[in-house]
Amino acid sequence: MASSSGRDNQADLFSVPEALAIDTSFATANRRNLDGTSWLEVVPGWLTGSTDLFEALRREVPWKQHHRRMFEQIFLEPRLTASYRSIHDAPHPAIIEAAQALSDHYGVKYDSLWMNLYRTEEDSTGWHRDRFSCRRPLCIVPVLSLGATRRFQIKPRSGGTSVNVNPRSGDLVVMGGRSQEDWVHGVPKSDAACGARISVNFQSAEQAHRPS
Ligand SMILES: O=C(O)CCC(=O)C(=O)O
Numbered sequence: 001m002a003s004s005s006g007r008d009n010q011a012d013l014f015s016v017p018e019a020l021a022i023d024t025s026f027a028t029a030n031r032r033n034l035d036g037t038s039w040l041e042v043v044p045g046w047l048t049g050s051t052d053l054f055e056a057l058r059r060e061v062p063w064k065q066h067h068r069r070m071f072e073q074i075f076l077e078p079r080l081t082a083s084y085r086s087i088h089d090a091p092h093p094a095i096i097e098a099a100q101a102l103s104d105h106y107g108v109k110y111d112s113l114w115m116n117l118y119r120t121e122e123d124s125t126g127w128h129r130d131r132f133s134c135r136r137p138l139c140i141v142p143v144l145s146l147g148a149t150r151r152f153q154i155k156p157r158s159g160g161t162s163v164n165v166n167p168r169s170g171d172l173v174v175m176g177g178r179s180q181e182d183w184v185h186g187v188p189k190s191d192a193a194c195g196a197r198i199s200v201n202f203q204s205a206e207q208a209h210r211p212s
């Protein structure tokens with residue numbers, strides 16, 4: 001009897017959702033230089049309890065699919081997006097806490113958000129620079145991944161092989177230095193079936209030269 005109730009307790013323990021928490025020490029941060037002036041940092045497990053945050057954002061954010069004009073043609077973007085011009089309107093308190101931790105750590109005031117919802121492996125973001133949110137040569141752009149693991153790629157604007165990372169739910173990917181000037185990044189479609197992924201891009205008026 002004792003052992004079977006012990007087992008039950010253990011099963012209960014494992015089903016308890018992890019509390020939402022941010023590693024404000026950035027202890028797992030791993031920075032690599034892309035070249036002499038650009039860098040990419042990955043912080044595995046930066047946010048714990050990310051599944052709850054993923055579910056809340058998926059449910060509560062007013063996701064929309066937008067058209068985009070490219071080469072005189074109009075495309076429906078292969079993903080859903082949402083933007084929050086003020087961090088104070090963020091759809092979950094953990095996002096505000098995350099922005100504060102990022103601002104403290106990277107010395108950039110993150111005050112607005114851009115989010116992507118990749119519904120399935122068919123959704124993607126093409127190669128691009130964050131031109132409108134980064135108008136100064138040196139920028140630091142943190143991107144928090146939630147939900148399914150997808151490939152994030154970055155390659156020199158002038159051509160060359162890409163650096164690939166596969167951020168898991170709760171991992172942070174940070175582009176820094178001249179990476180928005182000299183590099184392009186994207187999230188390609190996946191060959192393997194997968195669930196939904198949300199990426200939260202932290203933006204800053206000071207990097208966009210916008211009055212905050
Ligand atoms: O989903 C990602 O990891 C990156 C998204 C991105 O680069 C963007 O929205 O500008």
Ligand SMILES: [Fe+2]
Nearest residue numbers: 128129130185
């Ligand atoms: Fe981007």
